[in-house]
Amino acid sequence: MLALSPAAGDLEVLCLGAHPDDVEIGCGATLLTLAERPGTTVRGVVLTGGGGPRETEAREALPRFVPGAEVEVHDLPDGRLPQHWDAVKQTLEDVGRRTAPDLVLAPRTDDAHQDHRLVGDLVTTVWRDALVLHYEIPKWDGDLGAMTHYVGVDDATRARKIELLDASFPSQHARDWWDPEVFGGLMRLRGMECRAPYAEAFRAAKVRLDLGSGPQEGAR
Incomplete structure (x- = not known):
């Protein structure tokens, strides 16, 4: 298995979630790892929850994983994003005009939840020059599948992710899937x-590898 690492220097990361806890569940351990990397900045965009009781959770969670992370929370309707395709697309386009991330973390395009799926589908129509990694979210629907990319983490990072999830999203504790064994087991x-103690897995549809002297002018 070939291990790849980002080049040294600044790394701008954009995290997209349909709901307040999507990003932290899907890639919280990855974000904890990135938080240790010099030159990394992280922005989160959550499409639902604005103006409601979960907005505070959404705004406070990501900075716990990555100190200094900025978060914006929108008020699109939870569970109904496909019916508001234009608004979702416009929101992402507006974010796209303000950001130029190197890495975008977003839900899978085949996620069983319709809100997740739409965000995953639209992300590559907005950010065409970034590496897009689609994270997974365990759920009752049982939609887990084969992944293409992995971020290995140690036991301390696994435990810290679960600790921060519990501290950040008390509104979700009563749900039957909110279980440290679910998060840790995955x-x-x-x-x-x-071949790592623990990992978070992602799916990527398109990755360019520059293994030689760099891309040729005009290459696609």
Whole structure:
């Protein structure tokens, strides 16, 4: 298995979530790892929850994982994003005009939840020059599948992710899927798949590898 690392220097990361806890569940351990990397800046965009009781959770969670992270929360209707396609697209386009991320973290395009799926579908129509990694969210629907990219993490990072999830989203504690064994078990499974103690897994539709002297002028 070939291990790849981003080049040294500044790295701008954009995290997209349909709901307040999507990003932290899907890639919280990855964000904890990125937080240790010099020159990394992180911005979160959450499409639902604005103006409601979960907005505070959404605004406070990401900076716990990455100190200094900026978060914006929008008020699109939870569970109904496909019916508001134009508004979702416009929101992402507006964010796209203000950002030029190197890495975008977004839900999977085949996620069983319709809100997640729409955000995953639209992300590559807005950010065409960034590496897009689609994260996974465990759920009752049982939609987990094969992944293409992994971020290995150690036991301390696994434990810290779960600790911060519980501290950040008390509104979700009563849900039957909100379980440290669910979150930790998935990370152990993905770690086994990439020969790491634990891992978060992602899917990428298109990745360009510059293995020689760099891309040729005009290359696509």
